[in-house]
Amino acid sequence: MRQISESKRNNVVQCLSNGFSARETASKTGVSKRSINRISQVTLGVKSKPRIGRPLKVTSTNIDYIVQQVTKNGIQSASKVSQILSNDLELSLNATSIRRLLKTLGIVPLIKRKKPLLRKKNIADRVAFAKSHIAWTETNWKHVVWSDETKINLFGSDKIHWCYKRKDTQLKQQHVQQTVKHGDGLFIDGNMDKQLYKTILQEDLLRTLEDCHLNPKDVVFVHDNDPKHKSILVTDWLNNQEFEAM
Template identity: 35%
Template sequence: MIERGFASREIAAKIGCKSHITILNLKKKYEKTSKVEDKQRSGQPRKLNERNERTIIRRLMTNECSNAVQLKKSLQINDEINVSSNTVRRALKRNGLSARVKHKKPLLSKKHCENRLKFAKRFKDWTVSDWNRVVWSDESKFQIFGSDEREYCWKRQGETLKDAHIKPTVKFGSVSVFVWGCFTSSGVGFLCKIDGGLNAELYRQILSEDFMETLRYYDLSVSDVIFQQDNDPKHTALLTK
């Protein structure tokens, strides 16, 4: 369009460019270099090339390393490349990876995984009516204060601190409530608060009272339901069975 005699303002208007100065700058650059691409920026070249970045991604994905610090040490020992942890983090971000807080999950051994797979295969063909027969139960501790879980809030930059932005803590430690509970396909069962510890004798008392009361409340008989519990020693004790 410049060669056809259009003014810079006309060109900017036709192509939707906000400033005609941009057109003039591109014209000058093309007249000097016969190109419109930006020149290579000055500064120190990257310490990690594409091959190095593929290496650290492979080590991360194969669980050889799990964080930037370990990747930095791995590069130093195995590849004789000395970089900072922040350099590794920037390389990971360039390749679409981002850091996240690890989720807490129970530690599973190889035997646990095998048993879970067997369980899934055994019950994969169950229907909804089959699962409706199951009464699920477990014990749980609810911490009133001092929970280890992270809590997040949203606030504007520069906004003063409000109650909604604070997670309250107490000096005397955590306060918790320990309970046993169960639920059926029809609804939740009776909740039993446990003071102190739970032993096999107390667990059997809970089954004979709270569990049986739950069945009576939903008009269920023992022969109609499948009681689900975990393999806690109190649950698997001979007298409990």
């Protein structure tokens, strides 16, 4: 079946919304009546036929306004678009009809991808890290011991966030959900400081290496750039260990 272009779909929707029959719409747009009936059912929820009385309220201007709300203004739900139409244009159009319209225009809902909220320095550091380890093999990474972290939600939640995006277009800022990770490795009673962190490394890290039968000379210990981790007290202790700290 031949794919109908987005512009032709828009023309069909506009003609049907203005009260033209399937035959009249076919004559004006060059789209078959069968395709027009299918578009009408998806978009308007009814079969195309000559209308009696008032034409539908959805005009080409209304359609452009709806598309703008979800593609440029980043409105994330059809219900919210319905409220905006009611407030701004005094147009009553329910969320279901808006979803059908957007689907006909090739604009589909998707779950936002989660993306860490990073500063430019964070991004540069990550790129540098990736480039410096691009040649590492699976064997290399098996010698890496990562500091464990528990995720604590201090920024947003784990619920699913939806948005709208045109098919075959790149992700934009409005299509991702910014995330921030936080948390220290062990559950502790009180505040973590450099002395306590050093104690944890001395007792728990070394014991972990022993329990896992890992030779410290072959181990790379990785932790983040928290100020406590980079303190002179901790750095001096790490420099005197057999394992490498990254």
